Amino acid sequence: MSAQPSFAAPGIQAPGIFAYAGFWRRLVAIIIDWIVLMVAGLVIGFTLGLFLIRGGVSAQSGRTVAKILGMTIGWLYFALMESSVKQATLGKMALGLMVTDLNGGRISFARATGRHFAKIISALLLLIGFVMAGFTSRKQALHDMIASCLVIRQW
Template sequence: MFCPHCGKPNPDDAQYCQICGRELSNAATQATAQAQQSINIAPVQYAGFWRRVLASLIDGILLSLVTGSFTWVVDFGDFKVSYGLGVVVQWLYYALLESSNYQATLGKMAIGIVVTDEQYRRITFGRATGRFFGKFLSAVILGIGFMMAGFTQKKQALHDVLAGTLVVQK
């Protein structure tokens, strides 16, 4: 079944589009599916390396402002506590937003990209959590895990491959 609003494929039993979040109606969806069978459907566009870098830069600036302001106001007295709190804030930011109906962090929203599973559906909080912590592995190997997004067929970084996720243009 195809969404009549954005044209992206969705499971036949879906009530809402997994990409744009709008309601799917059977009549409109069937009409759209029939119409799109008679024309060439544009393939899904995977978000390239530089779009992802720009989204990460925006997210990094926002998170730095929030966590930096908070730790400046509240003195935890211990670097480990501040660092741990920063990791928790980042985890919740990424996992909650990427598993929400938005399917994107604020940086990704600004760039026009979303995170999906391999069937282009919204990801679960658990999958978003795995994706977030997989980024540590991508970083530990000298950033090569992140650079993979520039070279793989579906533009997946290592943490995307591990979590079974895709980053696509909205």
Template sequence: MNYNSKQIEYASFLRRVGASLIDTIVLVLITIVVSFVFGIFSYFLFGPGASDVVGFFLGLVVGWMFYALFESSELMATPGKLALGIQVQDEDFQRLTFGRATGRHFAKIFSNATLGIGYLFPLWTERRQTLHDIVAKTVVIKK
């Protein structure tokens, strides 16, 4: 998708927050179901302590797959971003590869490590990028 620079409208901070809230709800529901199913299997196969470990790692994997698969798909958006009409693209306004989407997801560690200040970057950056967008070389735009 090629964009003329005059056509591009970067997603607002509030739109991104709203999308994040929706995604969190969807992701929690998915994680509960997946953890419940795998927790039952691990409990019976490996004992009571194993289900906690399995649940922890499943949470990490489910979150990673959720964001990386949705954002690198043809939709270029998670359910929350779709609902609010925004997409994630690379800085050349192309669809993310799975690798870049993975990098963007794990770059959120930097946004979190700044006590959340990395998530506030869209309030003062020209392209409304978070710290993890800057690290991953991505932008979030209105469709």
């Protein structure tokens, strides 16, 4: 008996075989995401600032509110988008990337939240946790390993 080779249609990955997203593609995606978040932050911050000034809130209290709001928006942006049907932020979509579990499935909001906050560990290690994506066999950064996730290419 000879083993039958398995074939997948062009552009379609065979089950369990993924085209992992490399470091540079992921870097461009995160830069796009930072730009999106900065623009959103400026719009929200300006609007919030007007309300706080009219309400007589001190500058220090306004900065505290802005920091908390900024962290919350960043967390929700990444966690909601990466656990959505698209499985990607706007930056990842622009580069044809998506976040999956180790089997290629959609991740939950809780796992996306864990992945997001695990990025703090990646950053605290002099960004080495991010750079790991360029050197591991499945192109995983430290936060991907912690959350048991993959970032794969769709095209």
